[in-house]
Amino acid sequence: MIPYGRQSLDQADIDAVVAVLHSDWLTQGPTLERFEQAMALRCQADHAVAVCNATAALHIACVAAGLGSGDRLWTTPNTFLASANCGRYCGAQVDFVDIDPLTWNIDADALATKLEEAERDGTLPKVLVAVAFSGQSCDMRRIGQLSERYGFTVIEDASHAVGASYAGRPVGCGEFADMTVFSFHPVKIITSAEGGMVLTNRPELAQRLQRLRSHGMTRDAGQMTEPSHGPWYYQQVELGFNYRMTDLQAALGLSQLNKxxxxxxxxxxxxxxxxxxxxxxxxxxxxxxxxxxxxxxxxxxxxxxxxxxxxxxxxxxxxxxxxxxxxxxxxxxxxxxxxxxxxxxxxxxxxxxxxxxxxxxxxxxxxxxxxxxxxxxxxxxxxxxx
Known part of the structure; x- marks a missing residue:
């Protein structure tokens, strides 16, 4: 059977994972940081936060955007469930915007019309998840202009689009989106077996994303509510999750990024x-x-x-x-x-x-x-x- 998609692995990928198995760090170690830095550099973004999968990435991106009960998230109906479910995880209402008959991405004209109606009705979205279906970005320039006009946060779900470009720059650069999410599932462009990442140029979002992926806790004295008790000390400053990526996954992702x-x-x-x-x-x-x-x-x-x-x-x-x-x-x-x-x-x-x-x-x-x-x-x- 010829599959519709599959991973492409070689000995270099295997060797990269084995090297981590022989190292002192299997998780939360230097290989993870190198993967994040390499992806940020590749995409011309300031910050990259790796997590266990792209669904987790979408979830914490929504939390970092302040999405909560009583808010609204809009996305396309032509996507995987996670692009909508991330809004429901936050207690928000989810709605959809129909697709462009040419690109099969969210229709920017339909979005503009729906936003006009929502402004009149008092039902504007707090977050728009713009899905780069099949690897092609939406009309992100128009979406960015609409976000400025109506005040919603743009999360580009670029799970399909690692290595794509828009307006002459890499997807993930953050020119038209507040945050960009990548997936490293085995059938995606590159794989870390399972894994995801959020890229952003906003340091306050990056800092919060890093906390949210690890139980909402910090060892940074600047984020604590009282002086540190000693070198062992940490604080949970908000409710977070265990969405961490391992160094084993990061090693595979970093090796794949080279190809x-x-x-x-x-x-x-x-x-x-x-x-x-x-x-x-x-x-x-x-x-x-x-x-x-x-x-x-x-x-x-x-x-x-x-x-x-x-x-x-x-x-x-x-x-x-x-x-x-x-x-x-x-x-x-x-x-x-x-x-x-x-x-x-x-x-x-x-x-x-x-x-x-x-x-x-x-x-x-x-x-x-x-x-x-x-x-x-x-x-x-x-x-x-x-």
Missing amino acids: LDGFIARRRELAARYHRLLGGLPLTLPGSQPEAESAWHLYVVRLQLDGIALSHLQVFEGLRAAGIGVNLHYIPVHLQPYYRDQGFATGDFPQAERYYSEAISLPMFPSLSDEQQDYVVEQLRRLLEE
């Missing part, structure tokens, strides 16, 4: 081949906006169902039967039973719902060979022409 340019180059080569090989078929191929250069975590096609005889499900199952592990990213979050219980219903976000009825994620990972990709295209063509 990021090669990973991105191959993903872009594969995307260009898909564009070329799939042209002329009854498919809608991924669109792009001028300022965004995708990392191509995913390559999603949409079936033009009026032009083929098979159903969405039949094409999906046909590819699986041919040994191709296609997937579907994503089921619109507002259609999940939990969010239906919050009052959402079919028809609320028609662009995302139509997308879901047509989308298929094709295999996309650096070690995918040209021959395997040709086979994927051949099998998809066969099904579309039945």
Whole structure:
């Protein structure tokens, strides 16, 4: 079975992890700091805070933004559950903005219209989670302008977008977002097995994120409420969590980061081949906006169902039967039973719902060979022409 995504590991990755196993620090040690510093440097950001996974990163980013009960978080329905759940963890109400029919990211025009209505109604969001779906940033320049106008915090969920760029700068630089979240899950651009990170240019946010990932405690005398009792002393100054990343994970992530340019180059080569090989078929191929250069975590096609005889499900199952592990990213979050219980219903976000009825994620990972990709295209063509 050709999977839709998979990690790319080599002996250097293994050696990096083994070296930590032989060291004095398995967690909260120098390798973690080196990973954070290397990622901040790569992304041209001032601060990077590593955590155990990207869901934890989204959670503490929301807490650091002051999100709480009675507040509102908005995001896209075309995303993984965590982009919305992070708001619910804080007791906030969650709402969605429909997607752009070209990029399948949050629609900036729809966002602007919804913000105008929310200002009149007194229901403006405190946080917007802008998801860089498949590795391509949203219209972050417009979103940044809207955040200044309406006063919400922008968290860019760039879980798919390590190595991507926007407006000529790396995603994560913080030019248009208050915080950026990365994921290092095995199918993402680089992996630390599990892991996530929050990047920010605001020192007060970085300081709070560091506390929140480790029980809300500090050893910094400047953050304490009374003089230190001695070298052993620490204080819990707020309620935090155990969201720490280990040095084992950081070692793998740091080793992977050294190969990021090669990973991105191959993903872009594969995307260009898909564009070329799939042209002329009854498919809608991924669109792009001028300022965004995708990392191509995913390559999603949409079936033009009026032009083929098979159903969405039949094409999906046909590819699986041919040994191709296609997937579907994503089921619109507002259609999940939990969010239906919050009052959402079919028809609320028609662009995302139509997308879901047509989308298929094709295999996309650096070690995918040209021959395997040709086979994927051949099998998809066969099904579309039945």
